[in-house]
Amino acid sequence: MEVNKKPKFEVNNLNLFYGDFQALKNINMNISSNEITAFIGPSGCGKSTFLKTINRMNDLVPGVRIDGSIKLDGLDIYSDIDVIKLRQRVGMVFQQPNPFPMSIYDNVAYGPRIHGIKKKSVLDEIVEKSLRQAAIWDEVKDRLKRNAIGVSGGQQQRICIARALAVQPEVILMDEPTSALDPISTQKIEDLAVELKKDYTIIMVTHNMQQASRISDKTAFFLSGEVIEFGETGQIFSNPRDKKTENYITGRFG
Amino acid sequence: MDNNMGHNEVKPDSVNETDISIQYMKRNVKRDITEKIVETIFLLCALVGVLSVTAIIFFVFYKGIRPFTGEDAYSIKDFLTGTKWAPSENIYGIFYMITASVLSTAGAILVGVPIGVLTAVFISEIAPEGLVKIVKPAIEILAGIPSVLYGAFGLGVVVPLIMKITPEVQGQSLLAVIIVLSIMILPTIVSLSESSIRAVPKKYREASLGLGASKIQTIFQVVLPAAKSGILSATVLGIGRAIGETMAVMMIAGNPTAGMPESIWSMVRPLTTNIAMEMSYASGRQSEMLFATGVVLFIFIMLVNITLIKLTSKAGEK
Numbered sequence: 197m198e199v200n201k202k203p204k205f206e207v208n209n210l211n212l213f214y215g216d217f218q219a220l221k222n223i224n225m226n227i228s229s230n231e232i233t234a235f236i237g238p239s240g241c242g243k244s245t246f247l248k249t250i251n252r253m254n255d256l257v258p259g260v261r262i263d264g265s266i267k268l269d270g271l272d273i274y275s276d277i278d279v280i281k282l283r284q285r286v287g288m289v290f291q292q293p294n295p296f297p298m299s300i301y302d303n304v305a306y307g308p309r310i311h312g313i314k315k316k317s318v319l320d321e322i323v324e325k326s327l328r329q330a331a332i333w334d335e336v337k338d339r340l341k342r343n344a345i346g347v348s349g350g351q352q353q354r355i356c357i358a359r360a361l362a363v364q365p366e367v368i369l370m371d372e373p374t375s376a377l378d379p380i381s382t383q384k385i386e387d388l389a390v391e392l393k394k395d396y397t398i399i400m401v402t403h404n405m406q407q408a409s410r411i412s413d414k415t416a417f418f419l420s421g422e423v424i425e426f427g428e429t430g431q432i433f434s435n436p437r438d439k440k441t442e443n444y445i446t447g448r449f450g
Numbered sequence: 451m452d453n454n455m456g457h458n459e460v461k462p463d464s465v466n467e468t469d470i471s472i473q474y475m476k477r478n479v480k481r482d483i484t485e486k487i488v489e490t491i492f493l494l495c496a497l498v499g500v501l502s503v504t505a506i507i508f509f510v511f512y513k514g515i516r517p518f519t520g521e522d523a524y525s526i527k528d529f530l531t532g533t534k535w536a537p538s539e540n541i542y543g544i545f546y547m548i549t550a551s552v553l554s555t556a557g558a559i560l561v562g563v564p565i566g567v568l569t570a571v572f573i574s575e576i577a578p579e580g581l582v583k584i585v586k587p588a589i590e591i592l593a594g595i596p597s598v599l600y601g602a603f604g605l606g607v608v609v610p611l612i613m614k615i616t617p618e619v620q621g622q623s624l625l626a627v628i629i630v631l632s633i634m635i636l637p638t639i640v641s642l643s644e645s646s647i648r649a650v651p652k653k654y655r656e657a658s659l660g661l662g663a664s665k666i667q668t669i670f671q672v673v674l675p676a677a678k679s680g681i682l683s684a685t686v687l688g689i690g691r692a693i694g695e696t697m698a699v700m701m702i703a704g705n706p707t708a709g710m711p712e713s714i715w716s717m718v719r720p721l722t723t724n725i726a727m728e729m730s731y732a733s734g735r736q737s738e739m740l741f742a743t744g745v746v747l748f749i750f751i752m753l754v755n756i757t758l759i760k761l762t763s764k765a766g767e768k
Contacts, residue, residue, distance in 0.1 A: 253660060284662035290653060295657075311662065
């Protein structure tokens with residue numbers, strides 16, 4: 197239906213090695229804007245590694261080597277885009293909620309501040325807007341000066357999402373954002389993700405197949421560093437083309 | 451011990467085979483006694499420290515309070531506010547020494563803490579492994595050098611250098627003390643700061659980098675604030691070390707018998723060196739006044755320790 201839409205990311209023949217170990221094998225994938233793309237697969241299949249490659253967080257791992265290319269709006273993220281600019285455009289939400297040990301306000305204002313915004317009124321505006329977008333404004337508006345470590349895990353995760361949004365990214369990577377949360381918080385994050393895809397491109401790693409089928413538009417199934425199958429979520433879950441995908445989603449392994 | 455005594459009649463060789471299982475279940479008296487003895491030894495060892503500190507406090511305070519009591523009591527006010535120390539004239543004023551101790555410690559902290567913290571950042575966050583292998587042992591060796599050698603270094607290198615630029619006639623000065631003390635507190639600052647920086651969870655760094663912060667921004671905006679309580683503890687320990695240092699300071703301070711320090715070029719006489727210089731030959735009132743100096747020093751150290759305990763317990767709550 198959207199065949200002609202230009203992809204946000206084009207991944208071509210991507211291989212990634214940790215020393216001698218090949219963690220990603222020949223990945224080819226186009227990721228569309230304003231959609232939720234889910235990566236599923238058993239532990240150690242490379243889905244998180246791939247996610248972290250998209251905003252070059254893997255650069256931090258010693259001994260990592262990459263060949264092939266990832267293009268963001270046609271520009272190679274390793275050669276054409278400065279890594280700092282890339283991470284501004286491609287934000288990340290981590291598996292464990294990781295707010296900084298500072299106030300809620302300072303957490304959300306952190307990104308804008310390091311990118312040079314100093315004016316209080318502008319920061320106030322960004323903080324409020326981001327917290328509203330992350331659907332947590334009403335819960336924390338009266339305690340913005342309180343330490344972000346003191347709120348519940350689900351609230352922490354939404355503060356982290358607000359913190360990522362405050363940098364005004366185009367893409368949000370979510371690495372199992374609900375795996376440490378209770379079902380109600382999970383529901384909130386899922387609703388939020390669906391809401392956010394209107395304005396952002398969302399790529400989400402999840403262990404939870406129901407989650408992938410509930411909220412994602414496209415799903416990629418990873419196994420042993422390879423993408424076994426990538427397509428419309430409905431098709432992957434109702435009519436997988438590959439036997440391995442079927443075995444995984446029906447719970448035969450993983 | 452009492453409850454073990456009742457079982458002493460049980461002798462292993464007096465039972466026959468069928469009783470062996472029962473015998474196994476019986477309390478092992480010999481083992482219980484050994485355990486008690488060992489526990490007592492532990493207790494005694496622990497008491498050595500507690501008794502020593504009590505004895506030192508009692509002794510120093512007992513001797514140090516004497517000159518201010520009785521018939522020919524010396525005025526505490528004159529003692530604490532005086533700026534001249536002349537035992538032969540029965541004048542004992544230590545205010546200029548308190549000032550010297552505070553100034554030299556403050557100076558050492560002002561110079562040593564930034565250098566130490568930045569070294570710790572360098573070792574834990576920036577330096578390639580090869581360089582860490584050079585810097586870290588160098589700092590550790592610094593910790594093991596006896597203070598008399600720091601004094602010799604100060605006298606042989608720092609003082610002559612100061613001689614070249616000082617408006618005064620001598621190189622022994624507050625500045626020399628500050629420089630040498632700064633170096634002496636470095637190992638404490640570096641090793642404690644480094645371990646608290648390393649203890650900052652990786653997830654904070656990832657979050658910051660993921661928002662597009664640079665490495666240096668991440669260090670200053672996230673890592674150091676998160677390591678703040680450890681760095682503060684390091685600073686307080688550094689204060690303790692600087693204020694208590696004697697030997698190295700004595701060799702480079704100049705130790706005048708009177709006069710407030712007027713600039714960093716002035717000679718100074720910190721509390722510690724006052725005690726060390728005269729204690730070996732002093733007697734009577736002079737000796738007691740040296741103990742009184744010790745009491746003042748002790749109060750400073752106690753303040754430092756209380757601060758440290760407060761800081762570390764606060765950090766524990768977080």
